[in-house]
Amino acid sequence: MLRIAREQLAAGDDSLQLNTIARLAGVGVGTVYRHFPDRHALMEALSAERFDELVAEARAAAGEPDAVAGLHRLLRSTLACLLADPRLAAVLKSADDAEVRTSAMKAELDEVVAGLLERACRAGAVRADVGADDLRRLLCGVEHAVRAGDGDARRAQLYLDVLVVGLRPAG
Amino acid sequence: MLRIAREQLAAGDDSLQLNTIARLAGVGVGTVYRHFPDRHALMEALSAERFDELVAEARAAAGEPDAVAGLHRLLRSTLACLLADPRLAAVLKSADDAEVRTSAMKAELDEVVAGLLERACRAGAVRADVGADDLRRLLCGVEHAVRAGDGDARRAQLYLDVLVVGLRPAG
Amino acid sequence: MLRIAREQLAAGDDSLQLNTIARLAGVGVGTVYRHFPDRHALMEALSAERFDELVAEARAAAGEPDAVAGLHRLLRSTLACLLADPRLAAVLKSADDAEVRTSAMKAELDEVVAGLLERACRAGAVRADVGADDLRRLLCGVEHAVRAGDGDARRAQLYLDVLVVGLRPAG
Amino acid sequence: MLRIAREQLAAGDDSLQLNTIARLAGVGVGTVYRHFPDRHALMEALSAERFDELVAEARAAAGEPDAVAGLHRLLRSTLACLLADPRLAAVLKSADDAEVRTSAMKAELDEVVAGLLERACRAGAVRADVGADDLRRLLCGVEHAVRAGDGDARRAQLYLDVLVVGLRPAG
DNA sequence: CATGAATGAGGATTCATTCAT
DNA sequence: GATGAATGAATCCTCATTCAT
Numbered sequence: 001m002l003r004i005a006r007e008q009l010a011a012g013d014d015s016l017q018l019n020t021i022a023r024l025a026g027v028g029v030g031t032v033y034r035h036f037p038d039r040h041a042l043m044e045a046l047s048a049e050r051f052d053e054l055v056a057e058a059r060a061a062a063g064e065p066d067a068v069a070g071l072h073r074l075l076r077s078t079l080a081c082l083l084a085d086p087r088l089a090a091v092l093k094s095a096d097d098a099e100v101r102t103s104a105m106k107a108e109l110d111e112v113v114a115g116l117l118e119r120a121c122r123a124g125a126v127r128a129d130v131g132a133d134d135l136r137r138l139l140c141g142v143e144h145a146v147r148a149g150d151g152d153a154r155r156a157q158l159y160l161d162v163l164v165v166g167l168r169p170a171g
Numbered sequence: 172m173l174r175i176a177r178e179q180l181a182a183g184d185d186s187l188q189l190n191t192i193a194r195l196a197g198v199g200v201g202t203v204y205r206h207f208p209d210r211h212a213l214m215e216a217l218s219a220e221r222f223d224e225l226v227a228e229a230r231a232a233a234g235e236p237d238a239v240a241g242l243h244r245l246l247r248s249t250l251a252c253l254l255a256d257p258r259l260a261a262v263l264k265s266a267d268d269a270e271v272r273t274s275a276m277k278a279e280l281d282e283v284v285a286g287l288l289e290r291a292c293r294a295g296a297v298r299a300d301v302g303a304d305d306l307r308r309l310l311c312g313v314e315h316a317v318r319a320g321d322g323d324a325r326r327a328q329l330y331l332d333v334l335v336v337g338l339r340p341a342g
Numbered sequence: 343m344l345r346i347a348r349e350q351l352a353a354g355d356d357s358l359q360l361n362t363i364a365r366l367a368g369v370g371v372g373t374v375y376r377h378f379p380d381r382h383a384l385m386e387a388l389s390a391e392r393f394d395e396l397v398a399e400a401r402a403a404a405g406e407p408d409a410v411a412g413l414h415r416l417l418r419s420t421l422a423c424l425l426a427d428p429r430l431a432a433v434l435k436s437a438d439d440a441e442v443r444t445s446a447m448k449a450e451l452d453e454v455v456a457g458l459l460e461r462a463c464r465a466g467a468v469r470a471d472v473g474a475d476d477l478r479r480l481l482c483g484v485e486h487a488v489r490a491g492d493g494d495a496r497r498a499q500l501y502l503d504v505l506v507v508g509l510r511p512a513g
Numbered sequence: 514m515l516r517i518a519r520e521q522l523a524a525g526d527d528s529l530q531l532n533t534i535a536r537l538a539g540v541g542v543g544t545v546y547r548h549f550p551d552r553h554a555l556m557e558a559l560s561a562e563r564f565d566e567l568v569a570e571a572r573a574a575a576g577e578p579d580a581v582a583g584l585h586r587l588l589r590s591t592l593a594c595l596l597a598d599p600r601l602a603a604v605l606k607s608a609d610d611a612e613v614r615t616s617a618m619k620a621e622l623d624e625v626v627a628g629l630l631e632r633a634c635r636a637g638a639v640r641a642d643v644g645a646d647d648l649r650r651l652l653c654g655v656e657h658a659v660r661a662g663d664g665d666a667r668r669a670q671l672y673l674d675v676l677v678v679g680l681r682p683a684g
Numbered sequence: 685c686a687t688g689a690a691t692g693a694g695g696a697t698t699c700a701t702t703c704a705t
Numbered sequence: 706g707a708t709g710a711a712t713g714a715a716t717c718c719t720c721a722t723t724c725a726t
Contacts, residue, residue, distance in 0.1 A: 019699065028708035033701075093319050129329060137316040138330060145312030148264050149304070158300060159309060166337025190716070199691035204718070361695065370712035375697070435661050471671060479658040480672060487654030490606050491646065500642060501651060508679025532720065541687035546722075 001025045001032065005046055009087070016042060041098040047088040051105050054081045054088065058112045067119035071126065072164060074116060075139065079160055082143040093140050110136070127169040138163060172196045172203065176217055180258070187213060212269035218258040222276050225252045225259065229283045238290035242297065243335060245287060246310065250331055253314040260314050263307060281307070298340040309334060343367045343374065347388055351429070358384060383440035389429040393447050396423045396430065400454045409461035413468065414506060416458060417481065421502055424485040431485050434478060452478070469511040480505060514538045514545065518559055522600070529555060554611035560601040564618050567594045567601065571625045580632035584639065585677060587629060588652065592673055595656040606653050623649070640682040651676060 004025040005016065013020075016039050022029040036042040057077040064070035082089045097103045113132040120126040130138075142163055146156045175196040176187065184191075187210050193200040207213035228248040235241035253260045268274045284303040291297045301309075313334055317327045346367040347358065355362075358381050364371040378384035399419040406412035424431040439445045455474040462468045472480075484505055488498045517538040518529065526533075529552050535542040549555040570590040577583035595602045610616045626645040633639040643651075655676055659669045 015699095017699070018701090022709085029701085029710095030703085030708055031706085034706075038700095095321075130333075133320065134326065134329065137319040137326075138333065140319055141312035141314075141316030141330070143312075144315040145308040148308040148311055150266075155305065155308075158305065159312070161341060162301075162309065162337035163333070164337070165339060165341050166333035166335070168336060170332060170336050188716075189718090193692090199693095200718080201692065201720080202690050205689070357695090359695065360697090364713090370714095371696090372698080372713065373711050376710070437663075472675075475662065476668065476671065479661040479668075480675065482661055483654035483656075483658030483672070485654075486657040487650040490650040490653055492608070497647065497650075500647065501654070503683060504643075504651065504676070504679035506679070507681060507683050508675035508677070510678060512674065512678050528720095530720070531722090535688085542722085543688070543724085544686055547685075551721090 001027065001035070002046060005042060009046075018042070038098065040094070043087050044091055044097065044099050044102045047085060047091045048101070048105075050081055050085045050088045051091065051102070054078060055105060055109050055112070057081070058109055058116075062112045062116040067116060067123045068125040070116055071120040074113065075135075075160060075164060078139050079142060079146075079156065082139060083146060083156065086147075089140055089143050092136060124169065126167045130167060138167075172198065172206065173217060176213060180217075185257075189213070209269065211265070214258050215262050215268065215270050215273045218256055218262045219272070219276075221252055221256045221259045222262065222273070225249060226276055226280050226283070228252070229280055229287075233283045233287040238287065238294045239296040241287055242291040245284065246306075246331060246335060249310050250313060250317075250327065253310065254317060254327065257318075260311055264311050295340065297338045301338060343369060343377065344388060347384060351388075356428075360384070380440065382436070385429050386433055386439065386441050386444045389427055389433045390443070390447075392423055392427045392430045393433065393444070396420060397447055397451050397454070399423070400451055400458075404454050404458040409458065409465045410467040412458055413462040416455065417477075417502060417506060420481050421484060421488075421498065424481065425488060425498065428489075431482055435482050466511065468509045472509060514540065514548070515559060518555060522559075531555070551611065553607070556600050557604050557610065557612050557615045560598060560604045561614070561618075563594060563598045563601045564604065564615070567591060568618055568622050568625070570594070571622055571629075575625045575629040580629065580636045581638040583629055584633040587626065588648075588673060588677060591652050592655060592659075592669065595652065596659060596669065599660075602653055602656050605649060637682065639680045643680060651680075 001021065005021050008016065008021060008024070018032045018036070018039065019029055021042075022032045025032070032042075036045060054077075058074055061070045061074035061077060064073060082092070091097075091102060092106070097106070110132040113135055117126060117130065117132055117135065121128050142156075142159045145159050149155060172192065176192050179187065179192060179195070189203045189207070189210065190200055192213075193203040196203070203213075207216060225248075229245055232241045232245035232248060235244060253263070262268075262273060263277070268277070281303040284306055288297060288301065288303055288306065292299055313327075313330045316330050320326060343363065347363050350358065350363060350366070360374045360378070360381065361371055363384075364374040367374070374384075378387060396419075400416055403412045403416035403419060406415060424434070433439075433444060434448070439448070452474040455477055459468060459472065459474055459477065463470055484498075484501045487501050491497060514534065518534050521529065521534060521537070531545045531549070531552065532542055534555075535545045538545075545555075549558060567590075571587055574583045574587035574590065577586060595605070604610075604615060605619075610619070623645040626648055630639060630643065630645060630648065634641050655669075655672045658672050662668060
């Protein structure tokens, strides 16, 4: 069922029609509705797996001895995740979650990132007034900027660079 | 008619239904369709005025003797415009325009910004591999980041700061 | 639902609007669309019953010992069917069918008619260069001619007569 | 204006939208409406020229010394006209005319044909119970039959043949 | 007499959602 | 719990027609 939904998205159909998914998945519409009350819930479910990967990546980055290297790794891998799955970006941005698990993962991510940020800050690589939430929003912004143009992948590196430099304490 | 559309948007209705607008404006649906073949055209029309202001601001910023000060002013005013009118941001991002005038204004803006960027680059405030198009996309990204959270206006200043610093030549 | 559609047609409304039918039938529009994707499908469904009768009649006519009498009977009964239900004539004319069943019935009809034609041909009542398809088209033509005037039923007999005579081998 | 309409029809657009014609013709919609109150009037105007040709042909056919040869010529040329211009066929079938001129031409045609028919009848080539009106309707029927299939031109000759033979006194 | 902007009834179609089986 | 037929509000858009200029 999720597989079908993913295939639909991959095929360029962003509408995520529950009816269509049900038909393609060979199950009744009601069944889909039972599992995912609305499209938002479906979206969260769709991105949950990637979200897991994202958190794992973040945790690994936070585990690096060198905080600055860890931060760079975090930024890079997070952006990669966001670009790989637009759904994930949407979930990350959205203020209200359909599933508690999503909220929990967000909190977990923020906690991990906050820890890394603090270390990076003490190392002088990041200004003090930037929090985990800011970082999330800024990364979503970069994702947005990358997506705005044609699919030129080299821009992703440039924009990420701008963010890395921009995060340094001003002066 | 545009007034009604703006009121609708102000009232939180982003759907921009041509039918509804027609009804509220007291004109026939056909009239709306005559003026704006589709929603995109309407959106461009809605933002055209602001776009004018934006270009004027950009021209003023580009006219400043100090290129760096000019650039900062450009970034600040552009972000302000984008935040003031979500439609403008959408038009700025979109790759294909409904009206030629919109494309013309985009070209004009890019030209003005490109000139300023070059000067700022020679002054050492901006890395050489960032073009007018990149700046536009990055600003849209910042707008996105600002909008992502609750309406905390102070974040706008922070994110803009990050962009300004991030644009400096790395190293 | 089909009943309502038939009533509409009987009432002189040839537009077969799916919306109207839904309303009158007391079912949702979607229901009608589920059953009949477009008007053509509805038309085929409407005429399917009569088409059955037509095929049965044709089969009976083909079963007559005297091929010539059978052919006359076939022409007479077919024309009667076409005049009784304009939908049936339309379906018979149309090149592409919505339902496979319709195509199957057409093929069946043609087969039966082709057999009878051959016998009648051998009996000297029909020229050799007229096929089942031609007969179908000619009958539709006669139907058209009958309908062209005011509803003078006597003309039907005359025009059918012209066809019968016209089918004879020239000379 | 008529030229534009004809071009539209030639291009396969049978809708004959007065608005479109006006736009393409570079005149106001009102102007079109002034000349042709409705689509029927336009259609008649469009076919008037052909109708002239048809009447001229009929007159020529009626003028032939040999009534039978004349009748055959009449049938052949009329069918050719009908096949050349679907509008003409529609006008010929329609019971009520928008313009008096159309009715006049119909009357004229019928008169000419009636005369020829009577001569052909006396010559034994046509049954007595077929009038000019019947002939018109039968020819429209043949046109219909020809059009029903793919554009196989050879069928036209066959069906016309069937009509010619069918018109002979039975027996 | 020409114009063409404005009209808005009308018709087609979709799709989220329910609920009896 | 699963099903999927039924629902019908909602939306889109067209186009014949009018009438003030």
